[in-house]
Amino acid sequence: MSKMVQTSTRDALWAGCRDAVGVPAAVLVAGMIGFGALGHASGLSIGLTTATSFFIYALPGQVVFVEMVALGASGFAVALAAALTAARFLPMTLTLLPQIPKEDRRRSLYVSAHFISMTSWAVMMRDFAQIQGSHRMAYFTGFGMTCWAVSTPATVLGYLLAGHVPTPVTVGLVMLNPLFFLLSFTEVRARASRLALLIGGLSGPIVYGWAPGWSILICGLIGGTAAFFLDLALGKKN
Numbered sequence: 001m002s003k004m005v006q007t008s009t010r011d012a013l014w015a016g017c018r019d020a021v022g023v024p025a026a027v028l029v030a031g032m033i034g035f036g037a038l039g040h041a042s043g044l045s046i047g048l049t050t051a052t053s054f055f056i057y058a059l060p061g062q063v064v065f066v067e068m069v070a071l072g073a074s075g076f077a078v079a080l081a082a083a084l085t086a087a088r089f090l091p092m093t094l095t096l097l098p099q100i101p102k103e104d105r106r107r108s109l110y111v112s113a114h115f116i117s118m119t120s121w122a123v124m125m126r127d128f129a130q131i132q133g134s135h136r137m138a139y140f141t142g143f144g145m146t147c148w149a150v151s152t153p154a155t156v157l158g159y160l161l162a163g164h165v166p167t168p169v170t171v172g173l174v175m176l177n178p179l180f181f182l183l184s185f186t187e188v189r190a191r192a193s194r195l196a197l198l199i200g201g202l203s204g205p206i207v208y209g210w211a212p213g214w215s216i217l218i219c220g221l222i223g224g225t226a227a228f229f230l231d232l233a234l235g236k237k238n
Contacts, residue, residue, distance in 0.1 A: 012135035016142025024119050027176050028147050029154040031059055034173030036158020037165050042070040046159045053155040061085040092121045099128045104137045115144025195227035
């Protein structure tokens, strides 16, 4: 994290931009390149594929969108499925909002919420504690906007490169983003968060074999709930 984040709001904004340009943006670009190639392989136009990165900006929802459109699903079904995959952003937003000072909670936050991604959320949860409260919103805006800004051109690049990139490589690029999220979140100091990662990781393969379509939701519920009560119990013992 850049030291300039603590000097002024403007510097915090630029510090967020600079911190995003590096591994976070590179990982996101790689994922969007893979998605662009996926959109081409599924028969979608470059305009529609790119629009999903601009408006949806969430790889799981974008992948669902592409797959359902390719299958000829109705517009309502496609919109509903993409919206349901984005449900995870509600608790993510609710955990970030209390860390933003009340004087910075304006209507513009509705626009800023679009810049929340797995990458930006994990980094903010890790670094917000080290950032002065009045500079947090500016830092998040700089970081989130930079990551969002590179997603659209990366999707175009991936679409144009389709056919030159092997399918296993395409799938691997898409998986880089959640992998970066996982590695970033392991640095969070909260014991409950680490317990949730551990429990979710151990239960994931087991639940997937039982209910593939619901495994992520079930593991999230089990891992988060179990981690909360386990952390509570460990806290009482100490």
